[in-house]
Amino acid sequence: DDEIFMDEDSIREYDKRYNLHSWSAQKNLNPLVITKAEGIYFWDINGKRYFDMSSQLVNVNVGHGNKEIINAIKEQAERLPFIGPSYAVDVRSKLAAKVIEKAPDNMGKVFFTLGGADANENAIKIARMFTGRQKIFSRYRSYHGASFGAANLSGEPRRYTCEPGLTGFIKFFDPYIYREKIEFKSEEDASRYYLDKLKEQIIYEGADNVAAIFLETVTGSNGVIIPPKGYLQGIRDICDEFGILMVCDEVMTGWGRTGEWFACDNWNVKPDIITFAKGITCGYVPLGGVIVDKKIAEYFDDNVLMCGLTYNAHPIGCAAGCATIDVYEKEGLIENSKKMGKVLGAGLEKLKEKHACVGDVRYIGLFSAVELVKHKGTKEPLVPYGKDPEKIMPRIIDSLRERGFSTYSHENCILVAPPLIIKEEELKEALSILDEVLDFVDEYIEK
Numbered sequence: 464d465d466e467i468f469m470d471e472d473s474i475r476e477y478d479k480r481y482n483l484h485s486w487s488a489q490k491n492l493n494p495l496v497i498t499k500a501e502g503i504y505f506w507d508i509n510g511k512r513y514f515d516m517s518s519q520l521v522n523v524n525v526g527h528g529n530k531e532i533i534n535a536i537k538e539q540a541e542r543l544p545f546i547g548p549s550y551a552v553d554v555r556s557k558l559a560a561k562v563i564e565k566a567p568d569n570m571g572k573v574f575f576t577l578g579g580a581d582a583n584e585n586a587i588k589i590a591r592m593f594t595g596r597q598k599i600f601s602r603y604r605s606y607h608g609a610s611f612g613a614a615n616l617s618g619e620p621r622r623y624t625c626e627p628g629l630t631g632f633i634k635f636f637d638p639y640i641y642r643e644k645i646e647f648k649s650e651e652d653a654s655r656y657y658l659d660k661l662k663e664q665i666i667y668e669g670a671d672n673v674a675a676i677f678l679e680t681v682t683g684s685n686g687v688i689i690p691p692k693g694y695l696q697g698i699r700d701i702c703d704e705f706g707i708l709m710v711c712d713e714v715m716t717g718w719g720r721t722g723e724w725f726a727c728d729n730w731n732v733k734p735d736i737i738t739f740a741k742g743i744t745c746g747y748v749p750l751g752g753v754i755v756d757k758k759i760a761e762y763f764d765d766n767v768l769m770c771g772l773t774y775n776a777h778p779i780g781c782a783a784g785c786a787t788i789d790v791y792e793k794e795g796l797i798e799n800s801k802k803m804g805k806v807l808g809a810g811l812e813k814l815k816e817k818h819a820c821v822g823d824v825r826y827i828g829l830f831s832a833v834e835l836v837k838h839k840g841t842k843e844p845l846v847p848y849g850k851d852p853e854k855i856m857p858r859i860i861d862s863l864r865e866r867g868f869s870t871y872s873h874e875n876c877i878l879v880a881p882p883l884i885i886k887e888e889e890l891k892e893a894l895s896i897l898d899e900v901l902d903f904v905d906e907y908i909e910k
């Protein structure tokens with residue numbers, strides 16, 4: 464019977480017959496059959512090799528096939544694969560200590576989850592318990608997860624299926640300067656504008672009702688929008704003024720992606736809560752978590768933490784997390800992210816200069832987006848927001864994949880976020896594939 468699952472057609476046939484794939488109408492899906500992954504590459508069943516230029520879902524930061532993590536998982540599976548959340552276990556204690564050591568120095572304790580959405584779900588609850596307030600602010604161009612609370616937190620179209628949604632979730636605008644109608648004199652000016660608007664909105668909502676402001680420290684899927692100078696500190700100040708908790712969603716940006724352990728370290732801003740997932744175990748097994756600062760940790764000394772998961776702080780996840788942090792350290796991956804980020808940035812700037820279809824490029828560490836437009840002057844997006852009837856973006860992504868460059872797009876942006884182990888030559892080779900495909904996009908818009 465297992466023979467059936469050896470050849471490409473039957474693997475795909477069974478997949479199509481029995482498997483539901485996320486965010487897709489199922490009928491016309493034609494998934495690649497993958498059999499192997501190593502380092503920055505993966506291979507399909509026919510032996511074709513792909514640069515993993517999105518690190519899958521921006522989570523495989525250390526690359527594929529890392530033996531240290533695999534061995535840690537194997538050893539833990541042999542020793543103690545599972546024990547309930549109420550017990551203390553060596554890897555559970557060790558990982559919690561390591562996470563707090565890497566987080567900003569105001570942080571106190573961590574609550575482990577299985578991924579990003581449930582990290583945010585629990586962060587919402589913790590913020591409400593701690594403040595005794597209900598309302599939650601988050602931004603339009605954001606993705607915080609697909610479960611009900613996290614989807615209500617999200618601003619982009621993936622939230623629409625959960626609407627009319629929960630009351631008390633309020634959206635504000637992102638500092639998306641490239642698409643702003645106003646010409647700002649400086650980044651600081653832009654920050655002031657967005658922060659003043661946010662403050663006004665908070666006052667109208669009744670500042671005393673607001674528990675938390677959630678933000679992706681650097682907006683991820685929705686176009687790698689990097690906060691302008693002074694923005695994050697401004698959010699911190701607003702939170703301090705009104706007794707609101709600042710929650711940074713570092714699910715995508717944490718664990719070295721932006722060239723620091725956490726993206727907030729780039730601006731030396733200390734949130735009250737950080738949520739994380741992805742890069743903590745790089746997908747070798749699922750793990751996420753909520754880091755709370757010391758005052759919140761202390762609050763739960765005497766108040767019950769009304770949060771729970773059967774798989775809270777799963778021992779195999781914790782073992783993998785410990786090994787993953789060791790890999791970041793031993794291989795100097797945070798530094799490499801910063802160093803290769805400069806190469807990536809320079810390469811993207813060249814693409815912007817050369818290609819009529821590239822309106823903007825945004826990058827920090829090994830986290831970047833290429834924003835495609837029909838016209839540089841008008842900035843008209845290559846596809847309108849929330850719509851792509853001609854499937855232009857999927858066609859671009861397919862052309863890249865045919866040439867061995869795997870990534871994904873969101874709206875009119877192509878994401879480029881390779882594993883943090885990538886070397887300069889590899890990065891340049893991959894960017895040359897992107898360059899070639901952008902030539903076709905130029906031809907398309909000039910027609």
Ligand code: PLP
Pocket residue numbers: 520577578579580581583606607608609679683684712713714715740741
């Ligand atoms: N938050 C951010 C910023 C994300 O990018 C994601 C996933 O892409 C999530 C939360 C949700 O994480 P998960 O898919 O692990 O639930």
